[in-house]
Amino acid sequence: MSPAHFEDHSADISPRLVDPNGSEDEQQLEAALRPKKLADFPGQERVRDQLGLVLEAARRRGAPPDHVLLSGPPGLGKTTLAMIVASELEAPIRITSGPAIQHAGDLAAILSSLTEGEVLFLDEIHRMARPAEEMLYLAMEDFRVDVIVGKGPGATAIPLELPPFTVVGATTRAGLLPAPLRDRFGFTGHLDYYKASDLAAILARNADLLGVPATREGIEEIAGRSRGTPRIANRLLRRVRDYAQVHGRQVVDLGSARAALDLFDVDASGLDRLDRAVLEALCRRFGGGPVGLSTLAVAVGEEPDTVETVAEPYLVREGYMIRTPRGRAAAPLAWSHLGLTPPESSLGGALFDPAEGGDGRFTG
Structure with a gap:
C-alpha cells in the first residue's frame, strides 16, 4: 500500500451505508476509481470474457460491435462496463438515462448528433418513454430515424440517416423491457453479486x-x-x-x-438498521408472517417502495425472508439471526425442516 494519505470525504456519509444507490458526490468519487480496461475489471468472469470476445471481433472487423444490454442489481458495475466498452473501442461515449428521455424528440436530438462508432449509454433503459422506445427500435436496427414535420394530415416523415453506433443499455429491471427492444441487443450480459x-x-x-x-x-x-x-x-x-x-x-x-x-450499524452479515427492523417486525410483531408489504412498511416506519427495493432483495436472496402469495414471511435464518426460536406454526418453519440439514435458506 502507498503511504498514508487521507482526503476529506466527510460530506459523502450516506444515511444508509448499504444502499447500493449512491449520492452524486459518491458517484463522482467512484468514477475516479473505475477501471479503464476490461482486463482490469474484477469479478464477473463470464460476462467479462463474453464481452471481450464481442469487442475483439468488432475491432478486427473495423466496425462497431453489436448493441450491448447489461442487467443486474444496482452497484455491480454496469456503468463501469459501459465506459470500458468505449475505452476498449477508443470511441467517445454519450451518457444519458431512460427517465431523461420522455419524448421522441429528446432521443432524436441525441441520435442525430452521434458520430460514427460512438457509444450511446442509456442507463435505466427500461424507464424510457414508449414513443422514444419505438424510435430507438429503428435507429438500432437500420441506423436511421424518421423525423415528423408538421401536424395532422399534412405531417411528413423525413428519414434521417445515422452513422453506425453502439447502444449500451443498463437496467436493474430486465423484465420490464419490451421484447422488441430486448431483441435488438446483440449481446446481453447479466451481472450477479460478487x-x-x-x-x-x-x-x-x-x-x-x-x-x-x-x-x-x-x-x-x-x-x-x-x-x-x-x-x-x-x-x-x-x-x-x-x-x-x-x-x-x-x-x-x-x-x-x-x-x-x-x-454504523452494519452487522457481520451485512444487514443494517432497516434490514434488522424488517426482520424484527416480521418475527416479533407478526409471529413470522405472512404479512402484507404495506403493513410491514408501516411497522418499520418506511415507505413500501423502500422496503421492497432496498431491503427485500438482499433478505430474500440470503434466505432471511420468504415472499408468498399472502405476503412476506420470516425464514428460519431470520429467527436464528435475531437469536429467537421460531414457533412451530410459523410459515418459515413449515417450509424448512431442520432435520433435513442446510442453512435455512428457502429454495422451494
Missing part, C-alpha cells in the same frame, strides 16, 4: 488509489459485510478510513473495520 474474494481485490486496489494503508484482515472484514456489491464496499471502506483517522490508528485493520462497521 464473491467476497473479488470484493477484497477491489477494495485492496481502491485503498491503494485513495492512499489508505490497509491490512488483508481489515479488507476481508469489509468485503464480508458488503452484500456482494462493489459500490457498498467502497462506501464502507471510506467510513472505516474515517474511523481509523479520527481514532488515530491511521490504518484500516481488523479492529478498525469491526469497530467502524458496528458504529
Whole structure:
C-alpha cells in the first residue's frame, strides 16, 4: 500500500451505508476509481470474457460491435462496463438515462448528433418513454430515424440517416423491457453479486488509489459485510478510513473495520438498521408472517417502495425472508439471526425442516 494519505470525504456519509444507490458526490468519487480496461475489471468472469470476445471481433472487423444490454442489481458495475466498452473501442461515449428521455424528440436530438462508432449509454433503459422506445427500435436496427414535420394530415416523415453506433443499455429491471427492444441487443450480459474474494481485490486496489494503508484482515472484514456489491464496499471502506483517522490508528485493520462497521450499524452479515427492523417486525410483531408489504412498511416506519427495493432483495436472496402469495414471511435464518426460536406454526418453519440439514435458506 502507498503511504498514508487521507482526503476529506466527510460530506459523502450516506444515511444508509448499504444502499447500493449512491449520492452524486459518491458517484463522482467512484468514477475516479473505475477501471479503464476490461482486463482490469474484477469479478464477473463470464460476462467479462463474453464481452471481450464481442469487442475483439468488432475491432478486427473495423466496425462497431453489436448493441450491448447489461442487467443486474444496482452497484455491480454496469456503468463501469459501459465506459470500458468505449475505452476498449477508443470511441467517445454519450451518457444519458431512460427517465431523461420522455419524448421522441429528446432521443432524436441525441441520435442525430452521434458520430460514427460512438457509444450511446442509456442507463435505466427500461424507464424510457414508449414513443422514444419505438424510435430507438429503428435507429438500432437500420441506423436511421424518421423525423415528423408538421401536424395532422399534412405531417411528413423525413428519414434521417445515422452513422453506425453502439447502444449500451443498463437496467436493474430486465423484465420490464419490451421484447422488441430486448431483441435488438446483440449481446446481453447479466451481472450477479460478487464473491467476497473479488470484493477484497477491489477494495485492496481502491485503498491503494485513495492512499489508505490497509491490512488483508481489515479488507476481508469489509468485503464480508458488503452484500456482494462493489459500490457498498467502497462506501464502507471510506467510513472505516474515517474511523481509523479520527481514532488515530491511521490504518484500516481488523479492529478498525469491526469497530467502524458496528458504529454504523452494519452487522457481520451485512444487514443494517432497516434490514434488522424488517426482520424484527416480521418475527416479533407478526409471529413470522405472512404479512402484507404495506403493513410491514408501516411497522418499520418506511415507505413500501423502500422496503421492497432496498431491503427485500438482499433478505430474500440470503434466505432471511420468504415472499408468498399472502405476503412476506420470516425464514428460519431470520429467527436464528435475531437469536429467537421460531414457533412451530410459523410459515418459515413449515417450509424448512431442520432435520433435513442446510442453512435455512428457502429454495422451494
